[in-house]
Amino acid sequence: MDITIFSTSICAICHAEMKWFDKKGIGYNHVVVDESDEAMDQFMKATDGMIQSPPFTVINKEDGSVVKIAGFDQKKLLLAIA
Numbered sequence: 001m002d003i004t005i006f007s008t009s010i011c012a013i014c015h016a017e018m019k020w021f022d023k024k025g026i027g028y029n030h031v032v033v034d035e036s037d038e039a040m041d042q043f044m045k046a047t048d049g050m051i052q053s054p055p056f057t058v059i060n061k062e063d064g065s066v067v068k069i070a071g072f073d074q075k076k077l078l079l080a081i082a
Helices: 010-026 038-047 072-082
Strands: 002-007 029-032 056-060 066-072
Touching: 002 010, 002 038, 010 038, 029 038, 038 056, 056 072, 066 072
Parallel strands: 002 029
Antiparallel strands: 002 056, 056 066
């Protein structure tokens, strides 16, 4: 499983989500969308060009499926990583 969390540098909810993953011992990639044009391009591609507010999490599962979750929704995240 490959997890990417898109955040901004000042997003408290984003940092809460990352702490949640840290407490669970689950690794993730972190992309800070307000640090570079490249990061923003990655974010826009991940959201299919739709404007979303971070956190935005993309989970690439081992079976090839992709789960995209807007916001810090613990229930959806738990289902996706199960």
